[in-house]
Amino acid sequence: MSHPCPEAPKPNWLQKHLLLTTISLLRRFCDHKGSVLMLTKNICVKYGSLHDPMEAQTMMFIAQRTNIPVPKVYMSFKHKGLTYLVMQRIQGHALGRGWQQRTPESRAKLLASLKAHVAEMQELRAVSPAICSVNGGSLYDPRMPKATIRYGPFDDVHDFHDYLRDGIQDHDNHTPDVRKLIRLHNEKWEGPTFTHGDLSSINILARGDEIVGIVDWETAGWYPSYWEYTTACQVNPRNYFWRDEIDKFIHPDPKALEMERLRQRYFGDF
Known part of the structure; x- marks a missing residue:
């Protein structure tokens, strides 16, 4: 549903x-x-x-x-x-353009607006525990280290985590890091939350000190609540400065970030 x-x-x-x-x-x-x-x-x-x-x-x-x-x-x-x-076609420039030249007041105003937009998106309520696209179907992300760029839908967060680690279950033979990942995956995680999935400065358009557009919604869907934060942290080299700003508009989740880094190390990076 x-x-x-x-x-x-x-x-x-x-x-x-x-x-x-x-x-x-x-x-x-x-x-x-x-x-x-x-x-x-x-x-x-x-x-x-x-x-x-x-x-x-x-x-x-x-x-x-x-x-x-x-x-x-x-x-x-x-x-x-x-x-x-x-x-x-929204008239604006990518937020990262000239970011370092903005005043602290200008940056703070833009980040506060972005934080409000993220909070509004996260207030949307899912009608089921499924991890899925906006219409309840499969998800899309060409960055995922799988044979297909479409995946899911999943019944719940647990099934999604199972998919991310290729169905591997806890066993004494696994490395300590893999066992830690499985333990973290099996904890209770809040979700699903509606997620853009790629909140890079490249995908946020500004005009002056106003955010006028958020674009590139192809990776969006209902994901675990931490997914917006951990995907935003996967910055590309030309957007690396943005990593220092993410905690100012998305609630930081260091445990989830550690979990995702373990998952990427052993089961494929973006």
Whole structure:
């Protein structure tokens, strides 16, 4: 069972034809940000073979139930193995841009706003103990060290932990670290909590001292309560400065972080 989930608008034949033609003509000339093509000042399209079609529904869910700024979804569809998401282009810059040049007051204001957005997301109540996507289905994360980028859904946190360590159960032959991981996994963990799953400074847009958008919701879903913190801590090298800010907008959970580092050491890193 899952929350009622809004369906993303689908284009009619003419809209799809016009959009695909426009992308074909403009992709060599328009600005790109990764896999996102900036069609106009106010519209962009995210497309590719690895993109999750659930991202559109997730953003619509968040827009309906919170005040978190997310791009408005105009349409979403699949065509010849590619997923297309046409959405609002939010006018703002990645929060990490010029972060070191901001005043302490500016940083504090932005982090306080971000903390409020995270708290609002965490106040969403799950209707079941399942670890799953916004519509109760499988989850998506191309960073996971598995053979497939889709996984789940799981009945509860315990089943999710079992999956993360490949079903390994406690045994005298295991190393002390692996046994410690299993003990930690088997403790009672709060969940599920709605989670963005990639709160990098790259995915947070600001204009002045205001957060105007949070983007890239493809890894979002109902996860254990610690997942937002531990995934945010997995910063990439060009975003490394962000590690010093995470505890200021997500409640720190050192035990969960230790558990995740053990899991990544023995069962695969992001």
